[in-house]
Amino acid sequence: MTTTGTATAPGGPGGAHRPLEVPGRPASLPPGARVVLKVGSSSLTRADGGLDLNRIDILAGLIARMRQRGHDVVLVSSGAVAAGMVPLGMEDRPTELRLLQAAASVGQGNLVARWQTAMSAYGVVTAQVLLTVQDVAVRSHYRTVRATFDALLSLGAVPVVNENDAVATTEFSLGDNDHLAALVSHLVTADVLVLFTDVDGLWTARPGTPGAVPVRHVVGSGQLASVDVSARGSALGTGGMRSKAQAATIACASGTATIVAAANDAARLLGETTIPQDLGTWFEPTGPHRPSRRLWMAYASIPEGRVVIDAGAARAVTVGKKSLLLPGVTAVAGDFESGSVVEVVGPQGPVARGICRYSAAELEEVIEARAHRRPGPDHVAPVVHRDDLAELPRTAG
Numbered sequence: 001m002t003t004t005g006t007a008t009a010p011g012g013p014g015g016a017h018r019p020l021e022v023p024g025r026p027a028s029l030p031p032g033a034r035v036v037l038k039v040g041s042s043s044l045t046r047a048d049g050g051l052d053l054n055r056i057d058i059l060a061g062l063i064a065r066m067r068q069r070g071h072d073v074v075l076v077s078s079g080a081v082a083a084g085m086v087p088l089g090m091e092d093r094p095t096e097l098r099l100l101q102a103a104a105s106v107g108q109g110n111l112v113a114r115w116q117t118a119m120s121a122y123g124v125v126t127a128q129v130l131l132t133v134q135d136v137a138v139r140s141h142y143r144t145v146r147a148t149f150d151a152l153l154s155l156g157a158v159p160v161v162n163e164n165d166a167v168a169t170t171e172f173s174l175g176d177n178d179h180l181a182a183l184v185s186h187l188v189t190a191d192v193l194v195l196f197t198d199v200d201g202l203w204t205a206r207p208g209t210p211g212a213v214p215v216r217h218v219v220g221s222g223q224l225a226s227v228d229v230s231a232r233g234s235a236l237g238t239g240g241m242r243s244k245a246q247a248a249t250i251a252c253a254s255g256t257a258t259i260v261a262a263a264n265d266a267a268r269l270l271g272e273t274t275i276p277q278d279l280g281t282w283f284e285p286t287g288p289h290r291p292s293r294r295l296w297m298a299y300a301s302i303p304e305g306r307v308v309i310d311a312g313a314a315r316a317v318t319v320g321k322k323s324l325l326l327p328g329v330t331a332v333a334g335d336f337e338s339g340s341v342v343e344v345v346g347p348q349g350p351v352a353r354g355i356c357r358y359s360a361a362e363l364e365e366v367i368e369a370r371a372h373r374r375p376g377p378d379h380v381a382p383v384v385h386r387d388d389l390a391e392l393p394r395t396a397g
C-alpha cells in the first residue's frame with residue numbers, strides 16, 4: 001500500500017463509524033452515512049483526451065458539501081491510464097501491460113494532484129491510497145489497510161484510492177475499479193456506494209439499443225438475470241456495466257446500498273439532501289453488514305484450492321447455514337494445507353469460501369477411501385466450520 005497526503009486536517013465527521021441500515025430507495029442520504037464514491041475514467045476525461053478539470057472541480061465541491069453535512073467520504077478515482085496517455089502521445093488506450101503501467105505511472109501523479117488542488121480549494125484534505133491485490137488478499141495487509149482508512153477518516157481526510165497500476169500484473173491485478181470500490185466499501189464499512197459513470201445507471205440493455213429502458217431499483221441479484229450487461233464499456237473504461245452490477249451485488253450482500261448513476265447527475269444526486277427518484281439505479285442491500293473477516297474471506301482473499309460438494313451439502317451450507325462436513329465433499333482441486341482459504345463449489349457453481357481444516361491430501365484420502373468402500377481416516381472435524389465460512393452472492397453475468 002502506498003499513501004501520501006497533504007498537510008493539515010480540518011477535522012470533520014470521521015471517528016468510529018456505526019454502520020446504518022439503508023432499506024428501500026431512501027428519499028435522502030441518511031444523516032451520517034459513510035459514502036464511497038467511485039468515478040470511472042469515462043467520466044473524468046474530455047472527448048479530446050486529457051483530464052476533465054471542470055468535472056473534477058464540480059465533484060470536489062460536492063464532496064466538500066457532503067463533508068459539511070456530516071458524511072465521511074472515500075473517493076475511488078479511475079483515470080490514471082487516461083491521464084497518462086496525452087503526455088505520452090498515446091492516441092488509444094494501450095493494451096500491452098508495460099504500456100498501461102507506463103501510462104498509469106505518468107497519469108496517477110497528475111490525477112491525484114488535480115484532486116488535491118480541487119479539494120484543497122474547498123478546504124478538504126486529501127490522501128492518496130494506492131492498493132495492490134496483496135494489500136487486500138493477505139489477511140494481515142487487509143487489516144493494516146483498514147486501520148489506515150480508519151485513521152484517515154477519523155482525521156477528516158478524504159482518501160483518493162486507485163489500484164497501484166504501475167506494479168499490478170495481469171495475473172494479480174484487482175480487476176477493475178468497480179470491484180476495488182466494492183472492496184473499499186467493505187474495508188470502511190460504507191453505508192452507500194456510488195458508482196459514477198457515463199450513462200444514467202443500469203439499463204435493460206446498453207442505452208441506445210432499441211427497446212432498452214432504465215432500471216431504477218434492484219432488489220436481489222435475481223432481478224439482474226433479464227438484464228443484458230454484455231456490451232463492452234466505453235473506449236477508456238474497463239469493465240462496462242457488468243462490473244458495476246457485480247460490484248453492486250458484492251456491496252449489497254454486505255449491507256452497503258449502491259447507486260449507479262451518471263457523473264453528469266452528480267450535483268442532483270449529492271448536492272441536495274434529497275435523492276431524486278428518477279435518477280440512476282438503486283441497488284438495495286440484500287444482507288446485513290458483516291464482520292470484516294468474513295468479507296475478506298469472501299471477496300478479497302485468493303483461494304488456494306477448491307472443495308467440490310454435492311447438492312445436499314450445498315443446501316446445508318447455504319439454506320441450512322451449517323458447517324461443511326466430510327460426507328458432502330466429492331472432489332478437491334489444488335494443493336493446499338489445512339488452514340488455507342478454499343472456494344466451496346456446489347453443482348451450480350461457487351457457493352462460499354472458507355478456511356479448510358484439512359489439507360487437500362487429507363481430503364483426497366477420504367474421497368479415495370469412500371470410492372473404494374474401505375474405511376477411511378478417522379476424521380471428525382468439519383471441513384469448513386460455520387464460523388470460518390462466508391457465503392457468496394450470485395453475481396450478474
Ligand SMILES: Nc1ncnc2c1ncn2[C@@H]1O[C@H](COP(=O)(O)OP(=O)(O)O)[C@@H](O)[C@H]1O
Binds near residue numbers: 040198201236241
Ligand atoms: N445494460 C447496460 N446498461 C447501461 N450501460 C451499459 C449496459 N451494457 C453496457 N453498458 C455500457 O457500460 C458503459 C459504462 O462502463 P465503463 O465504460 O466501464 O465506464 P466507467 O469508465 O465509468 O467505469 C456505458 O457507457 C454503456 O455503454
Ligand SMILES: N[C@@H](CCC(=O)OP(=O)(O)O)C(=O)O
Binds near residue numbers: 041
Ligand atoms: N486503475 C485504472 C482504472 C481501471 C478501471 O477500472 O477503470 P474504469 O472502468 O474507468 O473505472 C486507471 O486509473 O486508469
